[in-house]
Amino acid sequence: MNKPADGTRRTPLSRERVLRAAVAFADAEGTDALSMRRLAQELGVVPMALYKHVANKDELLDGMVDLVVGEIGPPGEGGWQHVVRERILSARRTLRGHPWVARVVESRPAPTPALLGYLDSMAGLFRAGGFSVDLTHHAMHAMGSRLLGFSQELFDDTAAPPDPEVLAQLARAYPHIAELAGSAEHDAGSAVGGCDDQAEFEFALDLLLDGLERLRAGGRR
Missing domain, CATH: 1.10.10.60 (Homeodomain-like)
Structure with missing residues (x-):
């Protein structure tokens, strides 16, 4: 050169x-x-x-995803639930440093090599924790994109509050949705601790992990 x-x-x-x-x-x-x-x-x-x-932008995007996924730290030590939870939160911290990654991962036609390696290691954590192959299969499906630290939300809580007249029309047709849309935040005593993205993510993650532990402990095969 x-x-x-x-x-x-x-x-x-x-x-x-x-x-x-x-x-x-x-x-x-x-x-x-x-x-x-x-x-x-x-x-x-x-x-x-x-x-x-x-070769092209598609290969470039795949390589970019692999580079970022490679930044996720290795699993720690402890019980399966703690190790899986901490690894997922590590993935979340990594991906939040690169806001475009989640959308690119969802758009790719197939998992990239580094992503496959990460998912393989997560499945290995379930197996090492006493999960059967069948329960591991169900766990991976139930966790979905949460294994990488993100989830697709139904509602955009960052949007500006709707106009009162629009909200009134919405309430007549969809009263329960309007109730959620008109709420700036959850009640102070809410189990999720306020409508905060990180709190919501961890709330759903813990529900899934607790449910999976009950199935594992119950001998679900």
């Missing part, structure tokens, strides 16, 4: 360097703005130079 005009030696392009630059770009501007041309500009190379390392 030629030297830049100032005579300094340019860092050689590699697949890892391309992927890390793409992750940094997506963190700042999102994946919709990401293209091979924009990424090449960020790296100071011509677009064709990228194709030696990634």
Whole structure:
């Protein structure tokens, strides 16, 4: 590779360097703005130079997902429920540092190698904790995307409160939904401790883990 005009030696392009630059770009501007041309500009190379390392944007996105999933820490020690819970919360912290990852994971036609490795390790934690193959199968389905620390919500609690007149119309047709939509937060005595995204996630996670433990302890096969 030629030297830049100032005579300094340019860092050689590699697949890892391309992927890390793409992750940094997506963190700042999102994946919709990401293209091979924009990424090449960020790296100071011509677009064709990228194709030696990634074939297209789909392969680029897969590699970006694998890079982020690789940042999730290894399992800790303790009972299966504690270990699974802490690993999932570690995944959640990692993915929240890269807000675009959840949407990209959901959009990919098949799991990437690093994602498969992570899911395999999670299944292994259930098996090591005394789960049968069948119960592990059910657990993985029940947990779904929560294994990676995110879930698809029914309601957008970040939206502005609806207009009172719209809310009144909504209440007449869908009284219970309107009751939820008109509530800025749960009652102070709510079991989930307020309508907070992290609290809601951990509340649902603990419900699932407690239910799975009852099945495991009961000898469910």
